Amino acid sequence: MESTRRDLLHTFLGASVAGWSGISGCGSYARDPSCEGQFVDPAYGRGHQLQRIGPQGQQQRDHFLRSETRCPAPTNRAEYRTEVLILGGGVSGLSAGWMLRREGVQDIVVLDLEAVPGGTSAGVASGAAGYPWGAHYLPAPQLDQPELVHFLNDAGCVQSFDEEGTPNYREDMRCVMPRERVCLRGMWQPGLVPTMGVAESSLAEVDRFFRRVRGYAGLRGEDARRVFRLPIAACSEDPSYLALDRYTFADWLDREKFNDPVVRWLANYATRDDYGASVEETSAWYGIHYHAARLLGPDIPNPPWLTWPEGNAYLVRHLAAGLGDGSTPEMGRPRFRGGCMVTRIWPSVAEGGSMVEVISEQGVERWWADRVIYALPSFLKPRLLAHSKDTFSLDTSAWMVANIHLHRRPAYMGAETAWDNVIYGSASLGYVVSTHQRGPYAGPTTWTWYLPLVGPDLRKQRRYLMSLTWKEAVEVVMSDLEPVHPDIRQCVRRIDVRRWGHAMPVPKPGVRTSAARVQAAQPQGVVHFAHTDLSGVALFEEAFFHGVRAAREVLVARAGARPVELR
Amino acid sequence: MASYVLGDSVTQFSTVIGVYLFAMGIGAWVSHMIHHDLCARFVATEIAVALIGGGSGAVLFLAFPRIAWFRVLLYGQVFVVGLLVGLEIPLLMRILQDRYEFKALVSRVLTADYLGALLASLAFPLFLVPKLGLIRGGFVVGMMNALVALGCTYILKDAFRRPRMARWLQVQGWIVFLLLGAGMMGSDAIISFAEAQLYSEPIIYAEQTPYQRLVMTRGRNGFQLYLNGHLQFTSYDEHRYHEALVHPAFAAMAQWREPTKRVLVLGGGDGLAVREIRKYPDVKEIWLVDLDPAVTTLARKNAWLTELNEYAFDDPRLRVINQDAMVWLQQRHQQGLEGQPIPKFDVMIIDFPDPSTYAVGKLYTTRFYQLAKFALSPRGVMVVQATSPLYARLSYWCIYETLMASSLYPSAFHVAVPSFGEWGFFLAAHHRFEPPSELSAHRTPQSQLRYINNAVLRSAFVFAEDMGPVQAEANRLDNQVLVQIYGTEWSRWQ
């Protein structure tokens, strides 16, 4: 027993736990945490029930419903109608809703498994004391993403525009200095890359690495399109650059002779942070994309990062507000409907519409719609969509996110606390301080700690994550932080943990150039597709892009059917 | 710790970090020269770390006021502990590598750097942030180290070449363990003794709050208040500071013939600014926002302080809000945007500690002044404590630039406060204005000023050549240039 537990924790944090056991020779891992807390992942179990249902058919679904303790037996089978039905209230679904509302579409409903919108960009907003559960920042978009800038302006993030129309983002939403610090050998230092205590040669290599990857910024392919930009769909299709998608970022680093350990760590940190994948799994194309896509040229400084105490849940709130409450006399119902698990989608039924079957607290519901926007994760598609022609499949990585509520700030050595606090050599990504943007700088706060479960066998990692008890999860968090904050246990009031089973798609080699990926974004009947998965990576910009794109498709189709209505 | 004793600044920390990591590098290099008896060497190193690291906090605190070459001692300790930890990591790696059961583990997950972080935490007490209470923590961590060393002598028994060596190390380990244990038992005494040594005058009050350490000392010339080791005031000359902080603003208002009904104090929980404000009978409301409830409670209850602030906290016009000033201003701003009626302030007194850390630096940014501006009535005036135009000239004018960039019109003035030196402030308003030349006459008859008169007021707005304006960048939340400038400027005077 003890040894399997030990293995388990090794899988998560390797070094730190192994370190303790290596030194002390004894391992009491599941120490009783003195704090409160729980798993906070409302939809975690339910998603798996869905897997059990499978695509087979009614019989099994009814069986499932009977065995489902929380739902009453499906005595009533409510039927609803709407013009546009959006499945999934994450960023992509909400962006589609925002766009449709902007163009005057009234009859929209967004369905989501969870009670509140946001999906992987969810968070808790409460004045200055909010905190994220998933996405926590957005690099400030420039004019090459006009739609997104438009939305951010709606969301109150833009202070002013200069003469060329370049947005000036609000000071309190740009990440407050110091943005990052990194802990090397127990000592915090400013910046993401350690500069003290590493060899001169490493610093030179880091410099060469940045120059090399940033060298791709602004570069154009033969088709005159930028090689790397956002959205990914607008990137150049020049085969000489797409060749980067044939091998991993690790291979690329080898080819370019980046063998320095600091550079390797940095590159790996970046892909783990943004894609939940290590350099060994990430396509070289995506690996470079992270560093080059947001810059118009190699010498242009990095855009500021936009962030809020509650993370990107701030943006979610504004997207959701954009839906409006929909309480027009005809509708009399909110446009967002939580607690609804989509179980089956029939893309075309009689009258040319679509029918979606949903399980809600009330039982089974049937939703009829002229148009459906599928803004759910791709891996569910084969299970949900009847007659799916899709051949696109992605691996997804699991993440563990902990919100650590502290009644005072733990001690540390070295540089002052930053927004993002990274531990060199750790399997985790470190933690983000929720009060950093708005203060106060002392006293109680909340830290959001992130652990992407990377590795060659993602399903195994996911199983590990599911098998953890809350106490063990807390121990994983503590054993990561204790070496850098020895008194942390005395400062913790509460630790809540969220397990994201399928947090992010893994952009493996071949994903960028996959014809199936492009195909997966094509509508099937009246069903349109929008999810960040369609880009092969999970990013706000991509989710937003696909949402807006799917909404456009719907608008065009709608205009074809009823041309007068499009504004 | 280093920052507590030497005064914190970014440069300060860089030096400590640099020395420490450099020493670790040397340690690692030295370790390659060790070929025999790895276990014994490792255990011996570990015992040394236990002793030196564990006791370092106490030693530094005790030594600080006594020796002139404190810095040498500090960096010496940093270096030695860094060296030992740096030596230890590769040794441990090599020991573990030879042992079959650890082999897979070492190759798979145990990275030197991460293990380094772990071991470095054993040196923690040396660097602990300003918490004197952690002297005890230092001893505890040291004791744990000694136990680890002892544990190794038992667990890795067979790895020792000479059993007698193991036994000898055990004896050493126990001795160090007991020494540290004794230190821990006596740490309360050490703390009060060490703290007493830190301050030049005897301590009459000390308290650790969640936010800071409060210390009051008393000597022949009155008493002092320190927050985190930084002098807040000395009772014999604080009147110069607080009169300069309050009365020029009221003078400006009087000159513009504006009423001063509602006054806000940000920071200044000692009540001394409030004491000055109370001299104006037409003030109807005084709001005081200070982060730390312990400070305002102290100022309300402590006999020394109440006498000095003339029972300011008993004034029915005063309302105290214990909140972060920026958070509080933000909330009011938000409420204002939501259409709630937010009363504005005629005079705002902004009196924060110097911008020596990013955490305080936030309170000197364009964002902060914009929020403050929102809270200021259209014809009101604010005054900002702005460091020394002499010792930190660029910092001072950086604050000026920041006020300008926040669409405020600042006017610079300065006074001499012996315990601080030449000290600077800004008046700032929504509109352009001439510096006030005459003190407001609307004072209560018995409230004489001890320092400022009309001549002093006028001269305060005159700047000598070596303090005059210099070009600076505005301080924003996302660049915090002021903290960096201030750190560099102030480190010259240490």
Ligand SMILES: Cc1cc2nc3c(=O)[nH]c(=O)nc-3n(C[C@H](O)[C@H](O)[C@H](O)COP(=O)(O)OP(=O)(O)OC[C@H]3O[C@@H](n4cnc5c(N)ncnc54)[C@H](O)[C@@H]3O)c2cc1C
């Ligand atoms: C831990 C973490 C950190 C991240 N950090 C960042 C970051 O800092 N910046 C950034 O840009 N991106 C980040 N991301 C990526 C983030 O995923 C995207 O920014 C974006 O939120 C994706 O939105 P989406 O709508 O495409 O997908 P999702 O968020 O996956 O939305 C899908 C929605 O569908 C719902 N759903 C699923 N199954 C069903 C069903 N059967 N029936 C009904 N509803 C269902 C879900 O509840 C969810 O609301 C992070 C992701 C994670 C997991």
